[in-house]
Amino acid sequence: MFDTLYKKLAALLFLLLTAVGACLIWLYVYTAEMYEQEVSQKLNATLAEHIVSDSLPLKNNEVDQSALDGIFHMLMVINPSIEVYLLDTKGKILAYSAPPEKIKRESIDLKPVIQFLATGAKPVIMGDDPRHLSRQKIFSAAPIPAQGPREGYLYVILGGEAYDSTADMIQGSYFLKIGLTGLGVALLVALLAGLWLLSLVTRRVGRLSSIMHNYLAEAKSDEFVIRYPAPEHPRDEIDALGRTFNIMADQIDAQLEELKANDTKRRELIANVSHDLRTPLTSLQGYLETLMLKRETLSEEEKQKYLQIVTDHSQRLG
Secondary structure: OOOOHHHHHHHHHHHHHHHHHHHHHHHHHHHHHHHHHHHHHHHOOOHHHHHHHHOOOEEOOEEOHHHHHHHHHHHHHHOOOOEEEEEEOOOEEEEEOOOHHHOOOOEOOOHHHHHHHHHOOOOOOEEEOOOOOOOEEEEEEEEEOOOOOOOEEEEEEOOHHHHOOHHHHHHOOHHHHHHHHHHHHHHHHHHHHHHHHHHHHHHHHHHHHHHHHHHHHHHHOOOOOOOOOOOOOOOOHHHHHHHHHHHHHHHHHHHHHHHHHHHHHHHHHHHHHHHHHHHHHHHHHHHHHHHHHOOOOOOHHHHHHHHHHHHHHHHHHO
16 A cells, blocks of 8 residues: 555655644644633623622521522523532532532532632632532632621632533634634645645655666666766755766666676687687697508508607697
8 A cells, every 4th residue: 555655755744744733723722712711711700799799698607598599590691601609618519500400519629719819810710610520610709798707609600511511612613613624724735735745756766766677677688778867966865866876877887898898808719719729639630530540551650750740739739
């Protein structure tokens, strides 16, 4: 499947952009969510304080149910996503506006509440969500009463169940959808541009590889050898590699030509030596045949003469 350099680099680029895209989307959604929570908490920082100043739901450590019902009704009309909880000085939940079956906590940690009252939601402060055992949300809080001995706290969860998940937040935000879509399109364009640039680079590598294969095939058939069209001054490593291949191919061709020339000289030498050896051997063979055929008719003096000639030729060969 990944049998070429281009395919391998394309797969790596895809994985890299996928990982970067996932990180960017997570960062974008996270920062958007935190920004929304920061703005919401700052805008509603004094909400609980205004509610306490208008209607005191706790008097002499006793819950004023009529006042509390009025607060619940008012907030349901203004913003149904807001949840109101009445706490004692230890964080125990005394009353609430949510359905009883959805409350998972009997008390909340007062440290974030005290910090909120001291700093005024700078930075974003998250408090316990009574609907969940581990989740935290932004809130507004105010002491009861505003002045004098503290009898409890009004604890207002901002957002309620409407923003319990990131998916809900994305579905409910038109501009967040546009931003995520734009980010996805940007990543897709970056991927296509990266693939196009990779094709430009790997195309030259593929061309050099093809030339090398052609050189190997054509060198065996003694045909014209292809060279890489490298410029005089290499632009990058591919051009440098192409020039190096051209130099190597020229050296190999020169060595092959030299070997061919040496082989031709060797053949000529063998032919000349063979001719030089063949002439005296023929003479030796002639005289020896004469001695064998005419040994009965030749005199001793003629035999001695032929033997002397054979000896002289043999000494010349040695």
